[in-house]
Amino acid sequence: MILPLAKHSAPIWKQKFKNISKISPEIKKLVADMRETLELTSGVGLAAPQANAPLRLFIVDYGRLKEVFINPxxxxxxxxTDSVEEGCLSVPRVRGEVNRVVRIEIDYIDLKGVRKKAALSGYFARIVQHEYDHLSSVFYTDRVVDKKSLYTYKPIKIVFFGTPEFGAIILQTLYGQQLVGEYSIDLVVTAPDKPSGRGQQLTPSEVKKMAERFNLPVVTPDSIKNVKLINQLKKLEPDFIVLASYGKLIPEEILSIPKKGALNVHPSLLPKYRGASPIAAAILNGDKFTGITIMKMNEKMDEGDILAVVKIRVSPKDTSETLSIKLANVATRLIHHVLHLAAAAKIKPKPQDHKRATYTKFLKKADGYIDWKNPPKNLEAAIRAYYRWPGVWTRYKGKILKLLPNKMVQLEGKEPTVLSEFKTGHLDFTLGW
Structure with missing residues (x-):
């Protein structure tokens, strides 16, 4: 569960925080929630009072130091000593230079109840001192070298466009930074609810689900050229539009609205695999590498100037589902970097080499059909590339038979089963991969 964070002016900081006498299920649940909150906010440490729990406990998650410090x-x-600029989840949009010792020794109890001692240095020591201060209601702003070194900044105003899980993961990380004052997500734009499942019930997009989870304003226009939407965007005066797999081309009338630009988070190494299905294309073609490209959008399909690229390896076992999640997690780190550089006009766009461009298409259910008696040579790759949509499927004795990763199949109306077991009961089915 994502926990609300106590700002530096909250009443909890007037309390005296208690030692923990027993590591109860409630304490373990608190730690789990603190970890989830810390991950969402991209922070490195969090003290229990920041999570509105008046206890002497803090967690650190940075590099090799992933620890729970109880009664430290x-x-x-x-x-x-050295001086480094710091910020704090409880003091949003403020930073300042703080002088701290480089080495410390600390006694504490871990989450298993084991009493420990640790000698820490460098940034690890700094993080622990920062969190340890919170247990005495002390903030880094109380320790700045010079009050004049403190400076404030306004949150970056964002309108987010996205639809599937890839976009939802990126929206979640943007929201995490909204919690600490870095961003203000003023609107989420996603596709309308669509019929889904056997009952064909209207189902919201993954991005809409995420927006509603965090109480973010969300709209689902039937047309991207909707006059009401365009007027709403103009009134919001966003700094940026951030788009991640929205599914429609954005017209120039909208692209010209944000003050600092419209950014597209695209899951391929552009100009390779422009279009709607770059993740499936990378798997289908047996690529060993793919990546994330963040570009400045124009009205054409994925042709904008490139702002940043990160390359990752494609696993031989990756499906479109697993690779999409990997790429989204890479994008969550990259988008923060790009937004801050672009906001400060410290990033130089690089034009794409349009001669090297390749394209992908919107995938339809029919794209997953195969003739099981005459299968394609790259069947195994196709099964991984098209999982979960459109799926690789065929017809067997009048019924739909889905071909699934890990040599699984699912006959219409039945549960998934291992291919070898299915073939044992259906001797005329000779397909293998």
Missing amino acids: KITNYGKE
């Missing part, structure tokens, strides 16, 4: 006590402060 710093037993030794080194003499060497």
Whole structure:
């Protein structure tokens, strides 16, 4: 569960925080929720009072240091110091330079109830000191080298466009930064609800589900040229539009609205695989690498100037589903970097080489059909590429038979089963991969 964060002016900071006498299920649940909240906010540490729990506990998740500190006590402060700029989840949109010791020693109890000692240095020591201060209601703003070093900044105003899970993951990380004051997500635009499942019930997009989970304003226009939508966007005066797999081309009338630009988070190494199904194309073609490209949008399909690229390896076992999640997680880190550089006009767009462009198409259910008696040579790759949509399927004795990853099949009206077992009961079915 995502926990609300106590700002530095909250009443909880007037309390004296208690030691924990027993590591109960409630404490473990608190830690789990704190970890989920910390991950969402892209933070490195979180103290229990920040999560509105008046307890002497904090967590750290940075690099190799992933630990729960219960009833901690710093037993030794080194003499060497350095000054580094800090921020805090409880003091949003403010940063300042803080002088801290470089080395510390700390006693604490971990989540298993084991008493431990740790000697920490560098940034690890700084994070722990920062969180340890919270247990005494002390903030980094109380320790700045010079009050004049403190500076504030306005949140980046964003309108987000997206539809599937890939977009929902990116929206979630943007919301995490909204919690700490970095962004203001003023509107989410996604596709209308669509009939789904056997009952063909109207089902919201993954992005709409995420927006509603976080109480973000969301609209589902039938047309991207909707006059009401365009007028709404103009009134919001966003700094950026951020688009991640929305599914429609955005007209120039909308692209010209944001003050600092419209950014597209595209899951391929552009100019390769422009269009609607780049993830499936990478798997189908047996690519060993793919990646995330963030570009400045224009009215053409994925032709905008490139702002940043990250390359990742494609696993031989990846499906479109697993690779989409991997790419979205890469994009969550990259989009923060690009937004801040672009907001400060410190990033130089690079034109694409249009001569090297390749294209992908919208996938339809029919694209997944095969003749099981005359299958394509790349059947195994197609099964992974088209999972879960449109799926690879065929007809067997008048029924739809789905071909699934990991050599599984599912006959219409039946549960999935292992291919070898299915063939044992259906000797005339000779397809293999």
